[in-house]
Amino acid sequence: MGKESEKHLLSPGVYYLQGSQACTEGAITAGCRVYAGYPITPASEVMEHAALRLPQVGGRFIQMEDEISSASVLLGASWAGAKAMTATSSPGFSLMQEVISFAIMTETPLVIVDVQRPGPGQGYITTSQEDVMQARWGHHGEGSIIALSPASVQEMYDFTIEAFNLAETWRSPVLVMAEETVAHMREPLTIPPQNQIEILTRKKPQDLGIPPHSFLPYGHDIVPPMANWGEGYNVNHVSLVHHEDGNVTKYDRKTHFDSVLRIKQKIEGNVDHISRIETRFMKDCRHVVICYGSVSRTAVEAVMEARRECGIDVGFLRLVTLWPFPETKLREVVDNVDTVFVPEINLGMMKHPITEALRDRCKRIVSIPTLGCLHSPEMILSKIYEVAK
Amino acid sequence: MGGDRRYEIRIAGFGGQGVITVGKILGTAFSVFEGKNSVNTQSYGPESRGGACKSEVVVSDGQINYPYVRKADVLVALSCLAFETYIPDLKKDGILLVDSRSITDIPEQDQYRVYRVPTAEIASETGGVKYQNIVALGALYYLIRDHLEESSLREAIKENLPPETRDVNMAAFTKGIQYVKDHYQALGTREKSHGQGI
Numbered sequence: 001m002g003k004e005s006e007k008h009l010l011s012p013g014v015y016y017l018q019g020s021q022a023c024t025e026g027a028i029t030a031g032c033r034v035y036a037g038y039p040i041t042p043a044s045e046v047m048e049h050a051a052l053r054l055p056q057v058g059g060r061f062i063q064m065e066d067e068i069s070s071a072s073v074l075l076g077a078s079w080a081g082a083k084a085m086t087a088t089s090s091p092g093f094s095l096m097q098e099v100i101s102f103a104i105m106t107e108t109p110l111v112i113v114d115v116q117r118p119g120p121g122q123g124y125i126t127t128s129q130e131d132v133m134q135a136r137w138g139h140h141g142e143g144s145i146i147a148l149s150p151a152s153v154q155e156m157y158d159f160t161i162e163a164f165n166l167a168e169t170w171r172s173p174v175l176v177m178a179e180e181t182v183a184h185m186r187e188p189l190t191i192p193p194q195n196q197i198e199i200l201t202r203k204k205p206q207d208l209g210i211p212p213h214s215f216l217p218y219g220h221d222i223v224p225p226m227a228n229w230g231e232g233y234n235v236n237h238v239s240l241v242h243h244e245d246g247n248v249t250k251y252d253r254k255t256h257f258d259s260v261l262r263i264k265q266k267i268e269g270n271v272d273h274i275s276r277i278e279t280r281f282m283k284d285c286r287h288v289v290i291c292y293g294s295v296s297r298t299a300v301e302a303v304m305e306a307r308r309e310c311g312i313d314v315g316f317l318r319l320v321t322l323w324p325f326p327e328t329k330l331r332e333v334v335d336n337v338d339t340v341f342v343p344e345i346n347l348g349m350m351k352h353p354i355t356e357a358l359r360d361r362c363k364r365i366v367s368i369p370t371l372g373c374l375h376s377p378e379m380i381l382s383k384i385y386e387v388a389k
Numbered sequence: 390m391g392g393d394r395r396y397e398i399r400i401a402g403f404g405g406q407g408v409i410t411v412g413k414i415l416g417t418a419f420s421v422f423e424g425k426n427s428v429n430t431q432s433y434g435p436e437s438r439g440g441a442c443k444s445e446v447v448v449s450d451g452q453i454n455y456p457y458v459r460k461a462d463v464l465v466a467l468s469c470l471a472f473e474t475y476i477p478d479l480k481k482d483g484i485l486l487v488d489s490r491s492i493t494d495i496p497e498q499d500q501y502r503v504y505r506v507p508t509a510e511i512a513s514e515t516g517g518v519k520y521q522n523i524v525a526l527g528a529l530y531y532l533i534r535d536h537l538e539e540s541s542l543r544e545a546i547k548e549n550l551p552p553e554t555r556d557v558n559m560a561a562f563t564k565g566i567q568y569v570k571d572h573y574q575a576l577g578t579r580e581k582s583h584g585q586g587i
Contacts, residue, residue, distance in 0.1 A: 016417040016429075042433065126433060185456055186413060186429040188420040294456070301454040377455055 020045035026160030033059035034084035036073035043115035046087035067092035071099035081228035087113035101139035109167035127180035144267035153187035219244035275321035285315030302380035343368035393451030402467030407522030412444030422541035516557035527565020
């Protein structure tokens with residue numbers, strides 16, 4: 001990054017921004033210099049801010065004709081060595097699944113922000129968590145994904161930086177599964193000094209002392225080093241089943257199995273490094289509320305109120321990372337409880353992996369669904385009172 | 390405010406009256422210039438372009454979890470529809486600031502501390518009806534002045550509105566303050582004015 005573009009980074013301090021703007025600022029801080037997108041409510045503010053800011057930092061902004069092409073731009077940009085991002089909302093996220101699958105197979109680092117809105121179809125334009133399963137399972141074929149779930153304006157900034165770091169580290173598409181609630185709210189955003197922010201970039205063959213003639217685009221490590229176009233290395237991005245050297249001929253079953261298993265395992269096998277949870281009041285609790293995203297804000301308020309007003313022994317657990325699903329971490333902290341409450345802005349989606357993880361650790365799992373709006377504390381409290389009193 | 394107590398302000402009117410801008414300015418004043426925590430949210434959807442539109446600011450010295458108003462300490466209503474929609478969520482003895490030309494009938498007004506300000510009229514005299522929101526903000530400031538400094542709000546106005554409209558916005562803000570000072574003379578500190586619906 002040249003001095004000229006550094007000059008246009010937000011200086012350290014407190015700002016009052018929308019989550020969408022914080023997200024774009026996080027991307028820029030992380031080194032994103034290509035943004036391609038197609039506007040859609042309620043994600044357009046991310047793009048609007050990118051249109052303003054990317055040129056200021058020496059980056060490129062391009063509005064494409066649709067979401068498929070927007071996401072496709074990220075592939076090319078990433079192969080050329082840039083960090084690239086797009087943002088969309090649920091109907092657009094459906095269209096991007098093809099590229100996500102392509103990026104998984106070609107092991108292309110890129111970041112997609114989904115400011116979720118209700119579906120199916122055009123649904124509505126308010127808040128939602130209805131894409132959390134699509135995030136994991138929407139792309140065709142095997143492979144895994146990394147998806148983060150921010151709950152505040154600060155996290156829209158922090159998690160977007162983290163998303164780029166994860167994308168670069170694991171050579172994977174990374175999803176920021178935001179919601180209209182966090183994208184549109186304004187809160188203080190603290191920008192720390194640049195030297196206190198960890199920025200990671202992809203490992204290149206040059207860094208490992210691998211000369212061009214012995215470079216294998218899909219070899220050397222569980223996360224292969226990635227060569228940029230134009231640096232003298234054989235760059236071979238193929239989404240067909242391929243050998244370590246990128247060759248797609250001479251198909252054999254073992255190569256197929258091993259290569260796709262590696263792509264899946266580099267994520268799933270490192271779940272403990274990648275995925276995080278947050279907990280409060282978990283020691284010896286009888287019940288627990290498990291949530292993610294903006295619902296965590298309501299849930300922690302409800303949990304504190306239930307404890308304070310009615311002495312109900314209820315704990316709080318938040319999935320910071322949705323995928324890869326942090327099953328082991330859940331099992332470490334939820335041992336033997338009566339009830340697991342799962343409030344979500346959908347009809348009960350993450351309830352399924354939670355059930356799979358904790359079915360032998362609790363007596364019952366109670367979904368608290370809503371659509372199109374954030375739960376009020378009362379919605380969660382009334383369910384807790386109904387079951388726990 | 391003090392401690393982790395939430396102080397909840399809701400500003401409501403028709404889409405286009407500038408209530409969202411008022412929320413943004415208030416949030417900026419509280420968080421950037423007063424160092425408090427605040428969350429500003431707004432109604433989103435068709436209602437933000439014509440129907441009953443609202444902007445909310447929740448303020449606290451501590452962490453703010455639930456980002457929306459639960460029971461408002463203050464309601465600023467600039468239209469009749471907004472008043473009718475949001476009055477049920479105003480606390481007993483809460484501050485109710487209304488545009489006096491739009492809202493003439495206030496049922497159970499002894500439940501609240503009511504302040505009637507002809508915000509649109511004052512704005513028209515000041516530079517145009519589009520400054521109605523900033524007149525209302527001036528009036529609001531005077532009623533909640535124990536919670537923030539006037540200079541913080543003036544700085545936040547500068548930060549959030551176009552420089553070419555600064556002078557007239559500052560004038561509108563001053564007139565809002567002056568109107569409340571002139572017409573609710575008895576107002577001293579919060580404690581003295583408590584429960585007073587004039």
